[in-house]
Amino acid sequence: xxxxxxxxxIVMKKDLTEFYRVRARLVSMIMLPIxxxxxxxxxxxxxxxxxxxxxAIVNQDQSAAAIQVINSFTYMAQSGxxxxxxxxxxxxxxxxxxxxxxxxxxxIFRPGFGQGLQSGAATVQVIADQMNPTLDQIVxxxxxxxxxxxxxxxxxxQGFPAQTGTVSVNFQGLxxxxxxxxxxxxxxxxxxxxxxxxxxxxxxxxSRERELGTLDGMLxxxxxxxxxxxxxxxxxxxxxxxxxxxxxxLSIILFGVxxxxxxxxxxxxxxxxxxxxxxxxxxxTSFVSDQxxxxxxxLMIQMPMIFISGIFYPVLQLPWWLRDIAYMLPLSYTVSxxxxxxxxxxxxxxxxxxxxVLIIYSVVTFAIAIPLFQKMVTK
Amino acid sequence: MDKVSFKxxxxxxxxxxxxxxxxxxxxxxxxxxxxxxxxGRGYIEGHDIVRExxxxxxxxxxxxxxxxxxxxxxxxxxxxxxxxxxxxDGRELRKKIMALLDDVKLLAVKDRPVGTFSTxxxxxxxxxxxxxxxxxxxxxxxxxxGLDPQSVRWVRDFIVNLKDHGLTVILTTHDxxxxxxxxxxxxxxxxxxxxEIGKKDEIKAKYGVEKIxxxxxTLTGRELRDELSGRLKGRGW
Numbered sequence: 001x002x003x004x005x006x007x008x009x010i011v012m013k014k015d016l017t018e019f020y021r022v023r024a025r026l027v028s029m030i031m032l033p034i035x036x037x038x039x040x041x042x043x044x045x046x047x048x049x050x051x052x053x054x055x056a057i058v059n060q061d062q063s064a065a066a067i068q069v070i071n072s073f074t075y076m077a078q079s080g081x082x083x084x085x086x087x088x089x090x091x092x093x094x095x096x097x098x099x100x101x102x103x104x105x106x107x108i109f110r111p112g113f114g115q116g117l118q119s120g121a122a123t124v125q126v127i128a129d130q131m132n133p134t135l136d137q138i139v140x141x142x143x144x145x146x147x148x149x150x151x152x153x154x155x156x157x158q159g160f161p162a163q164t165g166t167v168s169v170n171f172q173g174l175x176x177x178x179x180x181x182x183x184x185x186x187x188x189x190x191x192x193x194x195x196x197x198x199x200x201x202x203x204x205x206x207s208r209e210r211e212l213g214t215l216d217g218m219l220x221x222x223x224x225x226x227x228x229x230x231x232x233x234x235x236x237x238x239x240x241x242x243x244x245x246x247x248x249x250l251s252i253i254l255f256g257v258x259x260x261x262x263x264x265x266x267x268x269x270x271x272x273x274x275x276x277x278x279x280x281x282x283x284x285t286s287f288v289s290d291q292x293x294x295x296x297x298x299l300m301i302q303m304p305m306i307f308i309s310g311i312f313y314p315v316l317q318l319p320w321w322l323r324d325i326a327y328m329l330p331l332s333y334t335v336s337x338x339x340x341x342x343x344x345x346x347x348x349x350x351x352x353x354x355x356x357v358l359i360i361y362s363v364v365t366f367a368i369a370i371p372l373f374q375k376m377v378t379k
Numbered sequence: 380m381d382k383v384s385f386k387x388x389x390x391x392x393x394x395x396x397x398x399x400x401x402x403x404x405x406x407x408x409x410x411x412x413x414x415x416x417x418x419g420r421g422y423i424e425g426h427d428i429v430r431e432x433x434x435x436x437x438x439x440x441x442x443x444x445x446x447x448x449x450x451x452x453x454x455x456x457x458x459x460x461x462x463x464x465x466x467x468d469g470r471e472l473r474k475k476i477m478a479l480l481d482d483v484k485l486l487a488v489k490d491r492p493v494g495t496f497s498t499x500x501x502x503x504x505x506x507x508x509x510x511x512x513x514x515x516x517x518x519x520x521x522x523x524x525g526l527d528p529q530s531v532r533w534v535r536d537f538i539v540n541l542k543d544h545g546l547t548v549i550l551t552t553h554d555x556x557x558x559x560x561x562x563x564x565x566x567x568x569x570x571x572x573x574x575e576i577g578k579k580d581e582i583k584a585k586y587g588v589e590k591i592x593x594x595x596x597t598l599t600g601r602e603l604r605d606e607l608s609g610r611l612k613g614r615g616w
Contacts, residue, residue, distance in 0.1 A: 002466045010463040014449065014456075021451030021492065213445025217508075219413045220447075221464040222436040377413070 004230075007223040011231025015205060016238060030246055053139060053316060054084045055105040056094040063114025069167065070109060072150055082142045095127070099350035101336050104129045105139045120165035130173040130343070135314045140171055186251040187339040188311030190244045191273060191331060199277040199305075200298040201236045203285035207294040210377070219377055229366070229373050233278045240274040241267060261341035265348055269341060272358035273334035279365025280330065286372040310335050333357045380406060380416070381571045387516075387564070392538065392548040394562030394579070396555070396591075398599050402571040403551045404444075407520055410549070411441050424515055437465070440514030444521045446505045450494035454485055454504050457493060458511055465512040472511075479507040483537075499530030506537060516547045523554060535561060555592035565591060567598050574598045 057070055077083040088094040094106045108125040116122035126143055130136045151166045209215035218228055251257035284301055285294040308322055309331035315323055326332045337354035340346035380402055387393040397403050408414040410421060412432040421428040424438040448457050455476060462472040480486045483503035493501060509517060523531045538561055541548055558565060566576040575582055575598055579591060586594045
């Protein structure tokens with residue numbers, strides 16, 4: 001006896017075939033994200049309001065001079081309220097935190113820093129998170145400014161021993177070479193195209209089938225409601241992945257974007273992201289019966305979600321209450337994890353929190369959506 | 380629905396008629412297991428429509444007013460989709476599809492998208508879809524609505540053919556001529572209640588009329604109805 005999974009596959013295959021046949025839908029799925037990508041491709045958000053950016057200090061020197069510079073740096077960084085300085089015991093720990101998005105830069109005082117300073121010149125190394133160009137610029141400029149100020153103080157021997165040298169800063173990114181600025185926006189656009197496909201797609205396909213009467217046709221066959229919902233959700237997930245792949249290819253061709261991460265991990269994040277969105281979309285539209293209302297509801301959810309989930313500017317730039325809302329949305333986790341993997345080659349261990357949140361989101365939203373779907377179809 | 384109770388004899392054509400908003404579609408949706416009744420019981424082929432919904436779904440074939448077809452797909456793809464949902468084996472399904480397409484005279488256009496079909500062609504395919512899994516009961520909700528006279532004739536002959544093959548048919552329609560021509564038993568519904576039920580000829584004799592339309596108008600009135608749909612009423616419109 002063929003079971004739920006087989007029926008799920010049949011529903012999914014039908015949805016994909018139908019979607020492929022209606023060229024207008026296919027074209028809009030491809031064109032809309034591309035159009036948005038071209039419109040926003042070179043847009044940079046303003047950055048004035050970013051404060052308390054978490055950065056790390058790793059001290060590998062332990063000399064008195066290094067400790068003194070670190071204390072002064074920490075005091076200056078935090079008193080200006082631009083940064084929150086966190087001390088890490090090892091560089092590996094700090095790098096992991098950088099990949100996880102917990103910090104935005106690592107200031108490393110290498111062994112021999114103190115000695116170098118006493119003999120005239122020392123260098124600190126800064127590894128910056130390049131995932132958002134705006135934030136990257138603020139962080140690197142901010143750190144450079146603090147060291148410039150420290151150099152002035154040291155030359156005037158304000159609080160420092162006489163004949164203290166100067167500190168130069170060596171910036172380096174996690175990505176080799178000079179990345180294209182669009183490289184940082186591309187993961188966000190891919191995630192956004194998923195939102196459009198996943199969140200709106202499932203809700204729209206249900207309301208369309210309900211209006212046409214074909215949903216009744218499926219409900220009158222001996223298949224479970226679970227197979228109908230999940231079959232359609234899987235079709236949306238596949239559509240989203242295809243759409244994501246197309247945008248990645250276009251980003252590579254048009255903007256020279258490079259992929260540093262694992263394709264399978266990227267696909268897993270996309271897949272989980274879409275499932276989260278589809279569940280959410282189904283819940284949101286289970287209270288309406290027509291396509292137009294479903295469209296309106298989807299728009300109301302989509303637009304704010306796109307603008308506060310860190311696609312165009314860092315979540316850090318948002319006021320605390322909006323930041324809390326952003327952290328409740330699956331798009332924030334999808335964008336953050338997808339960026340980290342695609343741009344920074346982050347391994348699963350670095351993005352497991354986001355992956356876990358997306359799995360929980362998918363399970364919970366579908367656990368709510370399937371009974372709601374039952375109710376919706378029997379209204 | 381209010382105290383609706385009726386039985387349909389195996390192998391007969393049962394006509395269910397009533398003005399707009401009488402509750403016919405709601406009743407049919409309950410029988411088709413799409414709507415869950417808040418109280419009462421219903422059985423099709425001995426299966427409870429709530430507790431044995433899956434068995435009921437296997438037993439019924441439904442032709443709704445809205446066509447249950449996907450326009451971008453071809454007739455074969457549409458029938459394959461629904462056949463797979465009924466777990467019909469691949470080779471057997473293909474054979475059945477070809478036979479049904481031949482029956483409904485659509486074999487020549489089997490690879491064309493349904494969206495390019497006329498209303499009559501779509502309805503014929505819709506009927507083929509409903510018969511794909513060899514149902515024992517066929518529920519037809521206004522099957523000739525909007526069809527040209529040739530298609531109407533074809534659908535009516537097909538309904539008689541179903542009866543001749545021993546299938547039970549439940550037919551709703553606003554066309555009283557259709558009921559007079561096809562149905563053996565009739566139920567006249569209004570405002571969620573059955574006003575009259577029985578053998579068609581006995582009902583006509585009871586009211587001393589020649590046409591079922593006269594019984595219908597006697598029971599439901601001749602004045603025009605302005606029924607709001609349930610959804611709008613619920614919103615206080």
